[in-house]
Amino acid sequence: MLGNKKNGLVVANWKMELSHKGEVEAAKAIKNLSKGHNWGNTKLVVCPSYPSLMAVAQELAKVDEVEIGAQNVHSEDKGAWTGEVSINQIAPFVQWCIVGHSEQRKLTGLNDEQVAQTAVRLIQYGITPIVCLGETAEQRAQDKTIEIVTGQMKQLLAFMTRMLMAKVVVTYEPVWAISANNPMDLPDPADMAGTMLLLRKIVSAEFGNEAAERMRVLYGGSVKESNVAEYVKEPGVNGVLVGSASTQPRQLIEIVNLVDGLIE
Ligand code: PGA
Numbered sequence: 001m002l003g004n005k006k007n008g009l010v011v012a013n014w015k016m017e018l019s020h021k022g023e024v025e026a027a028k029a030i031k032n033l034s035k036g037h038n039w040g041n042t043k044l045v046v047c048p049s050y051p052s053l054m055a056v057a058q059e060l061a062k063v064d065e066v067e068i069g070a071q072n073v074h075s076e077d078k079g080a081w082t083g084e085v086s087i088n089q090i091a092p093f094v095q096w097c098i099v100g101h102s103e104q105r106k107l108t109g110l111n112d113e114q115v116a117q118t119a120v121r122l123i124q125y126g127i128t129p130i131v132c133l134g135e136t137a138e139q140r141a142q143d144k145t146i147e148i149v150t151g152q153m154k155q156l157l158a159f160m161t162r163m164l165m166a167k168v169v170v171t172y173e174p175v176w177a178i179s180a181n182n183p184m185d186l187p188d189p190a191d192m193a194g195t196m197l198l199l200r201k202i203v204s205a206e207f208g209n210e211a212a213e214r215m216r217v218l219y220g221g222s223v224k225e226s227n228v229a230e231y232v233k234e235p236g237v238n239g240v241l242v243g244s245a246s247t248q249p250r251q252l253i254e255i256v257n258l259v260d261g262l263i264e
Contacts, residue, residue, distance in 0.1 A: 008259050009240075010044050011045045013047050017247045020051055027056040031059060056068060075118040170217050174192075189231045200236060218241050219241070239259055
């Protein structure tokens with residue numbers, strides 16, 4: 001039970017790294033650079049900042065293998081939430097949305113229950129949630145990785161049915177491995193794949209083998225052109241979530257090429 005290797009996915013999380021102009025230019029570059037590539041097995045999901053969603057979506061509208069995602073969304077449908085953005089508001093522009101990124105969890109105190117509820121609402125809007133989970137450096141040092149990710153996954157499943165779970169993408173992203181946290185050593189690919197297998201086992205125990213195999217599981221944390229193959233060639237890894245390296249269109253396209261080559 002290692003997950004099938006179809007439906008590869010690369011998620012480009014641009015965070016708050018580029019200006020509006022920079023995001024539109026990056027989208028144009030992606031459009032040009034993706035010409036002539038036929039990524040039969042892999043989709044690229046570009047996640048710009050909110051103000052650029054519409055412009056980036058328009059720029060990439062005709063590129064078949066590229067879709068648009070939001071980096072975050074509020075769990076409530078509407079209301080007096082100054083500065084927040086609802087699913088309803090992103091729905092015209094996106095097919096995907098990152099939920100529970102560790103930077104949001106830290107900033108806003110977002111908990112596993114809110115992450116799961118938001119994932120369910122996104123599915124109701126026809127948007128695929130990309131749920132992020134993973135342990136911090138401190139938790140890892142205390143040997144709590146398995147306990148933490150098991151707890152996060154079980155909380156997610158508590159709000160899911162088998163049918164809903166078929167629409168969720170899970171990203172295992174150890175917080176300490178994110179490039180902005182200056183990791184001393186990059187995570188060992190086999191070690192990462194082992195934790196991802198554990199996530200599938202938890203799904204299997206709840207919803208059966210087929211659901212566990214079908215689930216798409218990504219790895220995230222300091223992925224670059226030079227190391228992506230190491231992670232994706234591990235069994236059961238369907239793709240990657242890329243932050244920093246994804247803001248460079250050439251490198252991003254090369255990452256998609258490499259992932260597509262490793263996905264049968
Ligand atoms: P990174 O970011 O690739 O720069 O480590 C990944 C993420 O936090 O989404």
